[in-house]
Amino acid sequence: MLKLRGTPFGVCQYCQSLLARSDVGYESIGKVAEVPDDFSPMQLGTNGYYENKHFTLIGRVRKTWEQGSWSEWCVVFDQLIDGQHYGWLAEAQGDWVMNFEQPSTALQGAPNVNEVDKIQPGDQWRIAGKSFEVTDIKQVTCSGAEGELADFDQHNQQLLSVDLRGDNMTFATVEFGTKEFSVFTGKFVDFEQCKFQNLRKLDGWN
Amino acid sequence: MDTNNNANVNPGPNSGQTAAPGQRKLKVIDCPSCGSPIPLRALGQSVMVACARCGTQLDVSKPEIQIIQKFNEAQKAFSLQLGARGTIRGQLFEVVGVLERIEGAYGWQEYLLFNPYIGFRWLVHDSGHWSFCETIKDTKAIGASSSNLTYQGNIFKLFHSGRAEVRTVIGEFYWRVAAGDKVVTADYISPPYMLSKEKSDDEITWSLLTYLDPTEIETAFKIHSPERRYIAPNQPNPNVDTAKPVLKIAAIAFACVILVQLFTAFASRDSVIPLGTIDPAQATGDEATYGPFTLKASHSLIELDAAAYGLDNSWVELSCSLVNTQTGTSYDFVNGFEHYSGYDSDGSWSEGNDHHAALVTDVPSGEYNLVINTASGTNNGSHINQPIQLSMRHDVTPWQNFWLVLIALLLYPGYLFYQRFSFEKERWSDSELSPYSSSGSDDDD
Numbered sequence: 072m073l074k075l076r077g078t079p080f081g082v083c084q085y086c087q088s089l090l091a092r093s094d095v096g097y098e099s100i101g102k103v104a105e106v107p108d109d110f111s112p113m114q115l116g117t118n119g120y121y122e123n124k125h126f127t128l129i130g131r132v133r134k135t136w137e138q139g140s141w142s143e144w145c146v147v148f149d150q151l152i153d154g155q156h157y158g159w160l161a162e163a164q165g166d167w168v169m170n171f172e173q174p175s176t177a178l179q180g181a182p183n184v185n186e187v188d189k190i191q192p193g194d195q196w197r198i199a200g201k202s203f204e205v206t207d208i209k210q211v212t213c214s215g216a217e218g219e220l221a222d223f224d225q226h227n228q229q230l231l232s233v234d235l236r237g238d239n240m241t242f243a244t245v246e247f248g249t250k251e252f253s254v255f256t257g258k259f260v261d262f263e264q265c266k267f268q269n270l271r272k273l274d275g276w277n
Numbered sequence: 278m279d280t281n282n283n284a285n286v287n288p289g290p291n292s293g294q295t296a297a298p299g300q301r302k303l304k305v306i307d308c309p310s311c312g313s314p315i316p317l318r319a320l321g322q323s324v325m326v327a328c329a330r331c332g333t334q335l336d337v338s339k340p341e342i343q344i345i346q347k348f349n350e351a352q353k354a355f356s357l358q359l360g361a362r363g364t365i366r367g368q369l370f371e372v373v374g375v376l377e378r379i380e381g382a383y384g385w386q387e388y389l390l391f392n393p394y395i396g397f398r399w400l401v402h403d404s405g406h407w408s409f410c411e412t413i414k415d416t417k418a419i420g421a422s423s424s425n426l427t428y429q430g431n432i433f434k435l436f437h438s439g440r441a442e443v444r445t446v447i448g449e450f451y452w453r454v455a456a457g458d459k460v461v462t463a464d465y466i467s468p469p470y471m472l473s474k475e476k477s478d479d480e481i482t483w484s485l486l487t488y489l490d491p492t493e494i495e496t497a498f499k500i501h502s503p504e505r506r507y508i509a510p511n512q513p514n515p516n517v518d519t520a521k522p523v524l525k526i527a528a529i530a531f532a533c534v535i536l537v538q539l540f541t542a543f544a545s546r547d548s549v550i551p552l553g554t555i556d557p558a559q560a561t562g563d564e565a566t567y568g569p570f571t572l573k574a575s576h577s578l579i580e581l582d583a584a585a586y587g588l589d590n591s592w593v594e595l596s597c598s599l600v601n602t603q604t605g606t607s608y609d610f611v612n613g614f615e616h617y618s619g620y621d622s623d624g625s626w627s628e629g630n631d632h633h634a635a636l637v638t639d640v641p642s643g644e645y646n647l648v649i650n651t652a653s654g655t656n657n658g659s660h661i662n663q664p665i666q667l668s669m670r671h672d673v674t675p676w677q678n679f680w681l682v683l684i685a686l687l688l689y690p691g692y693l694f695y696q697r698f699s700f701e702k703e704r705w706s707d708s709e710l711s712p713y714s715s716s717g718s719d720d721d722d
Binding site: 107108109110111112135138139140142163164165166167192207214236237238239240259262270273274275276 | 302303304317318319320321322324336338339340369391392393394395396397414415416417451452453480
């Protein structure tokens with residue numbers, strides 16, 4: 072039994088079918104790989120607080136680049152946060168960043184999608200009026216997914232993922248596909264301050 | 278050593294440790310090169326692992342584990358073993374990787390620590406000195422002021438810049454690290470902290486190091502830390518902490534002494550009683566009596582000033598008694614002085630004085646006569662020719678003890694300052710930027 076609560080996308084935990092919400096319910100639009108096993112303290116159902124607002128982990132996308140990979144956990148907030156229902160908790164090298172999707176018009180200073188090879192670390196972009204510096208550029212693929220997802224790029228097998236840093240621990244990611252791009256901004260979060268519940272049990276650590 | 282990038286590695290017998298749902302167990306693979314079991318302690322976060330026994334490097338970023346580079350090196354002994362766990366600053370960590378880095382002939386170790394709920398941290402070990410190290414995320418908070426940096430309210434001075442090279446790698450890492458990897462480094466210090474900048478071809482990383490007492494490591498990991506050698510760049514100056522309370526007490530005592538002295542100076546009447554002159558030719562062998570005087574301040578300081586200006590190669594000795602007119606109690610003291618001069622092979626010399634102030638303490642108030650018995654002499658044995666001028670001062674402000682006390686109060690703080698200075702000088706002797714050396718390049722390191 073696959074339960075979905077109205078998210079745009081979902082992954083069947085039994086057959087790894089990728090489901091997309093349509094007018095008549097959910098329809099299968101393909102298959103995605105399982106997320107490879109890891110030593111993450113998170114699992115679907117883990118919940119915590121971001122800026123005193125309660126959220127729950129409902130899905131995950133695994134992104135992989137040439138030399139590594141990281142997880143992006145789809146989280147749903149109990150109440151709207153800055154007008155948004157969903158956020159993305161990125162888990163990379165033990166660092167945690169909570170990101171929210173922004174309208175692509177918020178981005179200024181970045182090149183067009185067909186000129187992304189011009190992007191270099193140190194470039195200064197503006198997102199929603201705030202300045203950010205490009206720190207990392209990677210070609211990534213989605214290597215797995217699970218649970219419910221606020222968004223899933225079914226059209227782009229390859230994405231150019233550009234990480235940016237701003238003032239006061241702020242963070243941004245811009246993902247360039249072949250035709251369009253998505254903009255996310257967020258903040259580094261402290262694991263302790265999130266007061267996570269229902270964490271995964273890890274052998275030797277509990 | 279050979280390179281074999283595409284060989285898929287068979288999971289091996291140890292990979293059969295599958296976990297019960299919800300409870301994640303450590304995954305263990307077998308080294309495809311030497312067969313040793315390699316536990317993957319940070320699976321999913323780690324990108325590569327280097328076998329602790331033979332050094333062979335494996336790509337663990339994808340489910341199909343591949344060899345990056347094959348090695349067959351002898352196992353090395355490090356202070357901390359892979360898999361060792363310890364609580365540092367209240368948080369439990371496991372050692373998952375070790376890097377040995379060198380700059381020239383100088384080497385140190387960097388231990389990668391992992392806690393799945395916290396993430397990665399580092400322990401840096403150098404000649405018995407340990408620092409806890411965190412990567413800085415808010416790099417924009419690092420400010421520059423002239424050649425110094427500021428971060429979290431501390432001012433950091435550039436201590437050293439150079440090039441570090443990876444010599445040995447074992448265990449797991451969240452980036453692909455290999456022996457021979459080079460970074461340009463710059464270390465800025467504000468003990469117990471150090472800001473460390475590492476620049477590779479495509480990345481600049483800032484880290485904050487905090488000096489740890491070796492006993493913290495010994496307690497946390499139940500090891501014996503090597504003896505400390507040298508002074509670490511971010512080792513706290515022990516004399517700063519010991520000096521602080523001493524300086525505080527000394528400053529208070531200093532202020533008190535000055536206050537007491539000022540009070541004494543204002544309170545003392547310091548009245549001068551002129552006594553005239555003694556003619557040694559007449560007075561010798563005789564007693565002269567002066568007075569009576571009324572000494573109003575009890576137990577105050579009395580000074581008898583005597584001077585025979587121009588006295589040379591002669592001596593004067595005045596045997597004095599203050600005699601209370603009521604009780605007859607006598608307070609005896611001597612005011613003597615002598616002055617000699619002449620020539621020898623070294624030139625002219627002189628010693629002594631032609632005047633002296635004798636101090637009398639502990640005399641109760643009352644009416645007194647001063648009785649003086651004069652004796653004097655020259656090289657010829659007869660009395661001196663100069664008149665001896667006399668005056669008496671009553672209720673004088675004592676200054677000598679005041680200066681002695683002040684000097685005594687400065688001795689220990691001064692010693693501590695010297696120790697503190699010596700420590701800093703030694704610390705900076707390892708830096709090419711020492712503010713304590715004028716030429717800067719006279720050290721061997």
